[in-house]
Each structure stands twice: as structure tokens, then as C-alpha cells.
Amino acid sequence: MRCQDLDAKLADYLRDELAPAERQAVAAHLRDCERCRGEVEQAARLWQALDKPPPAPSPAMGGRFYAMLSGEVARGELRTLERGGAPAGRPPGLFGRLWPTRPAWALSYSLALLLSGVVLGEGLRPAGSLMNNEQFPALSQERLVQLCSVQGQGQG
């Protein structure tokens, strides 16, 4: 192998991508040629130096990307709604547009409100309410007697 033959194979040699026979030929040449040996050593140092990690990116790089992506996801949902469709994960059509984004949350919240209303209502109902079933029949009978007396006088 001549020195100029090595030039063409140097990158592959550094990447360890030479065929075994070629690699042996390069190794044999390097044993005998001090100039090429020096060049290969320097090239290998550069090759390894390229592998060293550069300064790490700032945490803001990820933040900026996800801010952009969130905006794009929101724009995508808006475009879907404008076309009359339903956002991802919802039924199609008008029903889909009315369907809450978080149905479990909405249902739990509604049930909690309903329960609170019932409990509050029970607590606020006074003891002498007209709706008291025990009193209502008695009041009705008294009222009926009065009504009957009035009617009797009218017919007589």
C-alpha cells in the first residue's frame, strides 16, 4: 500500500468500516511508515474529540418546543371544530361538540351539586310546613266542612 492509498481509506479506517483484508493492509503500512502513523494518530484524536459532547442545551429549549406544540395541538382542535367535527376522543356531530371535554369530572361535579341541594333542602324545611302530610289531611277535612256548610246555605 502506498501513502496516497491510505488517504482514501482513512475515514473508513477510523470508523472501523474497512474489510478485514484492507484493515490488515493499512495496519501493515502504518507499521512501516512514520509519516502516515503520525497523520493517523492526529486524525484519530480529532475523530474522538468530535465525539465529546458540546455544552448541554438550556432547560428552556424543551419549554419552548412544548409551548409551540401545545399551541399547534390547540389550533388543530379549533380547526376540527370549525369544520363541524368533534375534537379527538369525542363523538361526531352536534352531540360531540356538546359533549364535555372531561365527562367524568363533569358528571362527578353535577352529582355533588345535586346531593348538596337535596341535603340543604332537607335542612332548610321548617317543621310546620304545609307540606307536612299529617297536618294536610286534617286541614283538608276542616276546609271541606266549611265548604259544605257554605254550599248548603246556598242551596237552601
Next chain:
Amino acid sequence: MRDETDTALMLRVKAGEPACLGELFERHSGRLYRYFYRLCGRRQWSEDMVQECFARMLRYASAYREDGHFLSWAFHIARNVAADFLRREDRGAGAEGEDPDALAGGEPGPADRRLLEAEQGRLQRALLRLAPEQRELILLGRLRELPGTELARLFGCSTGAVKVRQHRALKELREHFESETESESTSKR
């Protein structure tokens, strides 16, 4: 999502699920950042270019082919982003790499760490003295981001031509690196 291939994820982005790009960001933003940093030597510019790269992936998702190789497509976009970014306000030619002492915060460190940082500084300056295409050839080849066939497709030439160009670029890099080492030794005397 974590078990899906890059291509499958990108096809989902194309089909209207932009959130899938998040997983691709987690997988590949680091390598894109390293590539941009080696191209320009500046952290902020590299972060800006990563952002622009993923923004273009969203914008041009409809152009992604089903039989595409995601990294090839990503680096194709990355090359265009770098060319546009560095051309703006003439940021490319002659741009200085970040001073390794500044990166270390000016604090005294172990001797071997300072030597390493000095070497990295010389390497970065040597890289910046190369023509942009030569820099790309070396970085994409060394970082093994793409197989030889994809590199050839990216540069519009044969695999053999890529190797020849890489060899020439590497030779020039060595010359620039030696020159940087000599001028550093001269300035210290």
C-alpha cells in the same frame, strides 16, 4: 408511543396528531442540537435552530413519505435550517466558537479538564474554518447519524463520492486544527 418507530410517529403527526412530535423531540433533539452546535459553535443559535427544525417538521408533515427514513428527512430539514439561519446576517463564515474559558465559567479546574476544553475550542474553531458542506460531511459521518447510502442521497452523489469528499474534508480539518494549535502556542509565548 414509546414503542413506535420514528416513521410511525411521524405518520401520525401527518395524519393530524401533532402531539406525537413530542416523542420524536425527546428522542432526537439532543443529536440535532449536537449537530447544530458543531456547525456554529454557539449554544443559543443551536437551540434556536432545533426549535426551527421541529417547527418545520410540523409545517411540512404532509410531505413526509410513508417509506421515508425519519432521520434522513430530519437532517435534510436541519441542513436547510442551518443554511438559512447562518446565512441571515452573515452568521456563518468567520463565526467564532464560544470561548472554552467562558464555558467553564472562568473557574480554575483540573489541569486535564482545561486541556480538554482548550482542545475542544481549537477543534470548534478548526471546524468553523471549513466550508459548510465539508463541516456537514464530517459531522454527519462521524456522529453516525445516517448510514452511507442516506448520506449519499442527502448530498446527491454516490456513496463513493461521499467517502472521497469526507476524506478531503477531514484532511482540511486536520490542517486547520494544526494551524489553530500553532497560533495558540505562539500567542502564549
